[in-house]
Amino acid sequence: MQLPVINNAASEAPKGGCSAGSCGSTDDQMNHLPEHIRQKVFNHPCYSEEAHHYFARMHVAVAPACNIQCNYCNRKYDCANESRPGVVSELHHPDQAVKKVLAVAATIPQMTVLGIAGPGDPLANPERTFSTFSQLAEQAPDIKLCVSTNGLSLPEHVEELSKHNIDHVTITINCVDPDVGAQIYPWIFWKNKRIKGREGAAILIEQQQKGLEMLVAKGILVKVNSVMIPGVNDKHLEEVSKIVKSKGAFLHNVMPLISEAEHGTYYGLTGQRGPTHDELQALQDACAGDMNMMRHCRQCRADAVGLLGEDRGAEFTMDKIEQMDINYPEAMKMRAEVHAAINEELESKRLAKEAKVQLVSIQGIQKKEVTRPVLMAVATKGGGVINEHFGHASEFLIYEASSEGVRFISHRKTIPYCEGGDTCGDGESALDVTIRELAGCEVVLCSKVGYEPWGPLEAAGIQPNGEHAMETIEEAILKVYEEMRVAGKLETKADEQQKVA
Amino acid sequence: MALEIIESCVNCWACEPLCPSKAIYEAKPHFLIDPNKCTECAGDFEDPQCATICPIEGAILNEDGDAMNPPGSLTGIPLQKLAA
Numbered sequence: 001m002q003l004p005v006i007n008n009a010a011s012e013a014p015k016g017g018c019s020a021g022s023c024g025s026t027d028d029q030m031n032h033l034p035e036h037i038r039q040k041v042f043n044h045p046c047y048s049e050e051a052h053h054y055f056a057r058m059h060v061a062v063a064p065a066c067n068i069q070c071n072y073c074n075r076k077y078d079c080a081n082e083s084r085p086g087v088v089s090e091l092h093h094p095d096q097a098v099k100k101v102l103a104v105a106a107t108i109p110q111m112t113v114l115g116i117a118g119p120g121d122p123l124a125n126p127e128r129t130f131s132t133f134s135q136l137a138e139q140a141p142d143i144k145l146c147v148s149t150n151g152l153s154l155p156e157h158v159e160e161l162s163k164h165n166i167d168h169v170t171i172t173i174n175c176v177d178p179d180v181g182a183q184i185y186p187w188i189f190w191k192n193k194r195i196k197g198r199e200g201a202a203i204l205i206e207q208q209q210k211g212l213e214m215l216v217a218k219g220i221l222v223k224v225n226s227v228m229i230p231g232v233n234d235k236h237l238e239e240v241s242k243i244v245k246s247k248g249a250f251l252h253n254v255m256p257l258i259s260e261a262e263h264g265t266y267y268g269l270t271g272q273r274g275p276t277h278d279e280l281q282a283l284q285d286a287c288a289g290d291m292n293m294m295r296h297c298r299q300c301r302a303d304a305v306g307l308l309g310e311d312r313g314a315e316f317t318m319d320k321i322e323q324m325d326i327n328y329p330e331a332m333k334m335r336a337e338v339h340a341a342i343n344e345e346l347e348s349k350r351l352a353k354e355a356k357v358q359l360v361s362i363q364g365i366q367k368k369e370v371t372r373p374v375l376m377a378v379a380t381k382g383g384g385v386i387n388e389h390f391g392h393a394s395e396f397l398i399y400e401a402s403s404e405g406v407r408f409i410s411h412r413k414t415i416p417y418c419e420g421g422d423t424c425g426d427g428e429s430a431l432d433v434t435i436r437e438l439a440g441c442e443v444v445l446c447s448k449v450g451y452e453p454w455g456p457l458e459a460a461g462i463q464p465n466g467e468h469a470m471e472t473i474e475e476a477i478l479k480v481y482e483e484m485r486v487a488g489k490l491e492t493k494a495d496e497q498q499k500v501a
Numbered sequence: 502m503a504l505e506i507i508e509s510c511v512n513c514w515a516c517e518p519l520c521p522s523k524a525i526y527e528a529k530p531h532f533l534i535d536p537n538k539c540t541e542c543a544g545d546f547e548d549p550q551c552a553t554i555c556p557i558e559g560a561i562l563n564e565d566g567d568a569m570n571p572p573g574s575l576t577g578i579p580l581q582k583l584a585a
Contacts, residue, residue: 065515066556069575075556076511091512120513127518186577189554192519192546269582 037250040167040221042346043112043339044144045308047168047223047251049296049408050349053384054342057113058104058305060097061088062128066120067152068188068204071266072227072257075119084258088119088302089313094131096318101136103321104305105143106331108312109338114140117148117170119302123157133164142332144168148225152188152204154211162218169215170253171208172225175233176240178202183232186266209247216248223251223294228275228283229267230257241287252287253294256280277398277440281409295410296397307382309395309411349384349472371490373402374481375409377438377462378473379446386468386476390449392416396438399473401481406474412437435460443480445473502564503536504549509560516551516561525551 045052066075073086092100105111114136116122122129133145146168147161154171161169175181181201188200195203215222224244226237233240241252257274259267266272275283284293298308306312377396379388394416398409414437415430431453438444444462447469457464468476484490503524506516510531517525517532522545524538534551541563542549552561552569558576559568573580 064513065518065554066513067515067554069556071576075513120515125514128514187575189515192550192553193548194553266576266578269578 037221041250043343044146044168045113046115046146046297047294049294050346050384052296052308053380053382054110054346055113056108056111056305056307057115058101058111059115059117059300059302060100060132061091061119061303062094062097062132063116063118063122063125064088064091064120065124066118066150067124067190068121068150068200069186070150071184071186071272072229072259074264074268076264084299084301085117086119086302090303090318091119092318094128094135096321097132098135098139099326100316100318100321101143102140102326102328102331103324104316105140105335106326106328107315107324108306109331109335110307110342111143111335112339113144113146113168115146115148117302121150121152122147123149123153126153126157126160130160130164133166137164140328140332142335146170148172149211150204151208151211152190153207155207155214158211158214158218158220161215162220166220168221168223170223170225171212171249172227173205173208173212173240173244174227174229175201175236176205176209176243177236178205180233180236181205184227184229209243212244212247212249222249223253224249225253225255227257228254228280230273230275230279232272234275234279234283237283238286251294253297254280254284254287255297255299258299277410277412284410295408298395298411309382369403369485371403371481371485373400374443374484374490375400375441376443376445376477376480377412377441378477379444380473385470385472386445387447387470390444390446390453390464390466393434393446396434396441396444397473398441399477401477406477406481414438431456435462438462443484445476445480502541502543503539504534504541504551504564504569505536505562505566506532506534506551507560507562509557511557511560513556515554515556519550519554521545521550 041047043051043055045055045057101114116129116132129147136143136145145164145166147166148170149172151171151173174184178198178201181204182198185201185204187194187196188204190200190203212222212224226233226240228234228237237254244252257267257272259265259272259274261268284295287293296308300308301311301313303313304311305316376399378386378399379390379393379396380386381388393414395411395413397411400407400409414434435456438460441462443465444457445465445468447466449464449466454464465480468479506525508531512531517527521542522538522540524535524540525532526535549569555561555570556575558570558572558574561569563569572583
């Protein structure tokens with residue numbers, strides 16, 4: 001049985017399309033996008049599931065002020081070891097930020113995108129944000145610029161955004177109903193007043209929707225972020241997804257609420273829980289019928305640097321940058337070569353995939369066997385291959401294999417079980433955390449897995465597998481799934497499958 | 502008549518551009534208000550702008566030394582949770 005890979009985002013804007021418009025596959029839904037949009041996103045790590053294995057991004061923290069309060073945010077927070085939105089270790093003035101971007105782009109040629117995402121709201125800091133953008137547009141024209149905003153002051157800045165050639169904007173829209181909004185936003189600052197509760201939420205919602213419409217009218221690409229808050233907006237987000245799609249947003253990113261009490265947020269201190277992996281996936285699947293969904297978001301820091309899932313920010317502190325001697329025009333040539341090589345690799349992957357899909361359609365005449373879906377976890381350092389030791393993984397990518405093919409579901413963070421060398425003393429408890437995070441997965445694929453975690457993993461119903469090191473993730477998953485089918489392991493749990501269906 | 506910024510300020514820059522009398526300035530370890538310039542926005546705005554956008558409860562005091570945004574007033578976090 002040959003199966004297609006159904007969830008690779010359009011890495012090089014492939015032509016053609018999926019006949020099933022709501023099949024939930026990022027790849028197929030990217031195909032619905034007009035050619036000019038696909039060309040804009042194919043090398044954007046945050047927008048393309050495929051590209052994020054190859055291309056890097058960075059944020060500069062030039063925008064500390066905010067004009068609203070969200071119940072999931074604590075403005076006092078600053079931690080070097082935390083990776084989540086709003087957290088930042090070093091604030092920069094625009095000139096410093098520009099210097100940092102040039103240094104990073106020269107050192108990490110895979111970097112394609114510079115974003116401003118806070119820690120406050122970039123458009124509540126228009127001078128700092130636009131000063132950064134205009135300098136970069138001039139000095140580093142090979143870098144894409146994007147901005148993330150809560151939307152409150154978006155309408156008044158759309159014109160300016162279009163002048164700076166910013167073709168990507170993310171708006172965080174958690175609701176379209178002021179009653180829901182009142183449970184998420186305690187206040188906004190609007191026309192020189194602090195406006196609390198439902199009234200404030202209503203203004204915010206109106207501005208967000210107006211800003212979205214204006215950006216789309218200008219031809220600026222809009223992604224919508226939503227934070228899934230169980231019991232607050234979880235039921236409501238399908239409606240949000242429908243509305244923003246109908247208004248022209250090209251991608252919806254439903255992210256889980258982060259609400260650990262130690263972060264000191266309202267939600268954290270009042271016991272509001274975040275969604276489970278299953279709840280998040282169910283909502284993303286429900287929204288996918290109407291929307292191109294994003295599932296590989298790492299909810300990164302406001303000063304993140306590097307590939308998604310890694311953070312190289314510590315290499316680029318201001319004192320280190322001051323000592324770097326950057327010749328950017330020279331770096332730009334090297335960057336162009338690196339980008340061309342990546343594009344070539346992605347193109348050859350795409351052709352191989354297309355050939356496989358054709359083979360499947362030929363075989364499709366034969367009776368298709370319906371087998372139950374299986375979740376598999378993968379340890380990878382990037383590049384789309386299985387190349388991470390089980391014990392070194394700080395995150396696992398979760399894929400679903402089914403008779404429909406393979407699709408990417410999400411990523412799950414964990415504590416590396418083994419830091420390597422002699423530092424495995426704490427292994428036991430970290431392994432427990434990993435096993436808990438991998439709940440629901442039946443297989444974990446990694447480049448290598450030690451004897452010690454093998455038993456506990458099997459006992460938890462997760463089959464460790466180190467036989468596919470350096471293989472392409474999707475192909476390895478298909479092989480393992482086929483092995484399971486031959487071994488008769490896909491016939492069980494039929495009741496469960498019906499329940500899911 | 503002047504407001505004061507105290508050490509709980511997180512240097513978020515929200516207040517500085519809003520001040521109609523340019524009384525707020527960047528300083529270490531936190532932003533400060535020049536008492537000779539601060540008018541509490543009288544004549545310019547109904548509400549003192551710095552205290553109206555400040556996200557940190559208790560970071561801005563009035564001339565009597567009382568918090569313009571007392572604990573719990575901005576986040577809605579119950580006081581017993583704040584103390585914990």
